[in-house]
Amino acid sequence: MVFESLANRLQDTFNRLRGKGKLSESDVKEAMREVRLALLEADVNFKVVKDFVEKVRERAIGQEVLQSLTPGQHVIKIVNDELTELMGGSQAKLNISNKPPTVIMMVGLQGAGKTTHTGKLAKLLQKEKKKPLLVACDIYRPAAIKQLQVLGEQLQVPVFSLGDQVSPVEIARKGLEHAISYGHDYVLIDTAGRLHIDETLMDELRNIKEAVQPSEILLVVDAMTGQVAVEVAETFNNTLDVTGTILTKLDGDTRGGAALSIRAVTGTPIKYVGTGEKIDAIEPFHPDRMASRILGMGDVLTLIEKAQASIDQDKAMDLERKMRNADFTLEDFLDQLSQVKNLGPLDQILGMLPGMNKVKGMQNMNVDDKQINRIEAIIQSMTPAERREPKLIDSSRRKRIAKGSGMTVQDVNRLLKQFEEMQKMMKQFSGMAKKMKGKKGKK
Numbered sequence: 001m002v003f004e005s006l007a008n009r010l011q012d013t014f015n016r017l018r019g020k021g022k023l024s025e026s027d028v029k030e031a032m033r034e035v036r037l038a039l040l041e042a043d044v045n046f047k048v049v050k051d052f053v054e055k056v057r058e059r060a061i062g063q064e065v066l067q068s069l070t071p072g073q074h075v076i077k078i079v080n081d082e083l084t085e086l087m088g089g090s091q092a093k094l095n096i097s098n099k100p101p102t103v104i105m106m107v108g109l110q111g112a113g114k115t116t117h118t119g120k121l122a123k124l125l126q127k128e129k130k131k132p133l134l135v136a137c138d139i140y141r142p143a144a145i146k147q148l149q150v151l152g153e154q155l156q157v158p159v160f161s162l163g164d165q166v167s168p169v170e171i172a173r174k175g176l177e178h179a180i181s182y183g184h185d186y187v188l189i190d191t192a193g194r195l196h197i198d199e200t201l202m203d204e205l206r207n208i209k210e211a212v213q214p215s216e217i218l219l220v221v222d223a224m225t226g227q228v229a230v231e232v233a234e235t236f237n238n239t240l241d242v243t244g245t246i247l248t249k250l251d252g253d254t255r256g257g258a259a260l261s262i263r264a265v266t267g268t269p270i271k272y273v274g275t276g277e278k279i280d281a282i283e284p285f286h287p288d289r290m291a292s293r294i295l296g297m298g299d300v301l302t303l304i305e306k307a308q309a310s311i312d313q314d315k316a317m318d319l320e321r322k323m324r325n326a327d328f329t330l331e332d333f334l335d336q337l338s339q340v341k342n343l344g345p346l347d348q349i350l351g352m353l354p355g356m357n358k359v360k361g362m363q364n365m366n367v368d369d370k371q372i373n374r375i376e377a378i379i380q381s382m383t384p385a386e387r388r389e390p391k392l393i394d395s396s397r398r399k400r401i402a403k404g405s406g407m408t409v410q411d412v413n414r415l416l417k418q419f420e421e422m423q424k425m426m427k428q429f430s431g432m433a434k435k436m437k438g439k440k441g442k443k
């Protein structure tokens with residue numbers, strides 16, 4: 001998980017402060033030394049670290065102390081504020097042209113995730129009932145045009161291409177004309193990247209920019225490359241006046257330094273982050289929520305938004321009623337598992353819950369989507385009657401289910417046992433709830 005080790009170190013530091021009734025200057029100094037080391041280790045740009053620590057120290061020492069907070073909590077609040085500020089303060093939304101279509105140019109080095117994120121962005125726009133057009137201007141990388149066309153087909157978003165024999169500037173210009181005559185409100189231009197920045201590439205991008213006058217030039221950078229990402233961002237920004245960054249591969253094994261440095265070094269806001277290879281693995285970037293995740297306070301808002309977008313509300317209500325009446329079956333359980341899977345990879349979801357990385361054993365627990373798949377396979381190998389009435393499942397049926405799902409009889413036993421306990425708990429809760437209702441009614 002991104003920021004995992006940074007988050008752990010900062011939280012350990014703050015846990016030591018939290019309990020203290022009074023903070024001495026040396027307590028603050030010691031804490032700041034640890035914050036500094038933690039940030040440097042997370043690969044945050046050293047100048048950014050220096051400024052950051054200085055700001056926090058100044059505020060922490062010479063400060064009005066809020067009455068509702070202990071001094072320790074107060075330092076945490078300052079760090080939280082400053083982290084948020086460092087990443088841009090508030091959410092930076094897409095610039096929209098007041099004369100549609102809004103043209104968005106996607107730029108970046110090869111392999112950063114430009115084409116993938118052109119698709120992801122189109123999907124987000126589509127969800128908002130917009131009509132994007134994708135324009136294929138990467139004529140150099142073999143298969144880039146095809147990749148965009150496949151994405152377009154998958155999303156049912158049209159892709160404008162003139163093959164690889166026409167100049168990218170011409171393709172961009174014609175693409176824009178096409179969008180205007182077909183009533184598209186967004187034009188997403190996928191441009192070429194190189195393995196390294198070079199002048200020819202920059203010239204071409206400058207020419208495309210001039211030809212289509214984009215409202216938004218989004219630089220796509222790979223967070224895994226750490227400080228290199230920050231340098232790349234600076235160079236692109238100097239030539240093109242980039243309007244926003246998309247930081248990709250934040251799901252990978254990155255220490256997160258780029259996320260914390262890019263805005264401060266280039267002055268360009270991060271607008272989105274990419275969190276996986278799938279087409280919906282993209283999130284609008286909220287500096288405050290990210291700071292909260294880093295400090296172990298979770299990001300419940302993003303989790304709720306994800307849940308609202310991907311969970312079927314009617315089903316959820318139905319489930320709630322069944323749980324209340326304790327007639328929850330294995331069939332419902334299966335349904336629920338597939339809904340949880342829709343939210344995204346489990347470890348990302350858990351990372352959004354407050355304090356989750358502090359729950360004993362959670363850090364090392366390999367929460368693994370495969371486990372869900374195994375449970376699903378077992379339930380799917382049961383007959384509908386068995387799913388409703390697990391008592392039917394005797395030993396010969398257990399053998400059959402194990403065989404059908406490719407699991408062992410022990411696996412099946414374990415699942416049935418867990419389910420039985422779950423049902424017991426629900427019965428207890430529903431009994432309690434009914435009693436409480438009864439009491440209320442008498443009043």
Ligand code: GDP
Pocket residue numbers: 108109110111112113114115116117193220248249250251252273274275276277281
């Ligand atoms: P381009 O050369 O900049 O257009 O890069 P692509 O869009 O082709 O992406 C390069 C590789 O990175 C592909 O294998 C993508 O699946 C992968 N990729 C892109 N974005 C992400 C992301 O957010 N997370 C992960 N894990 N992989 C990504």
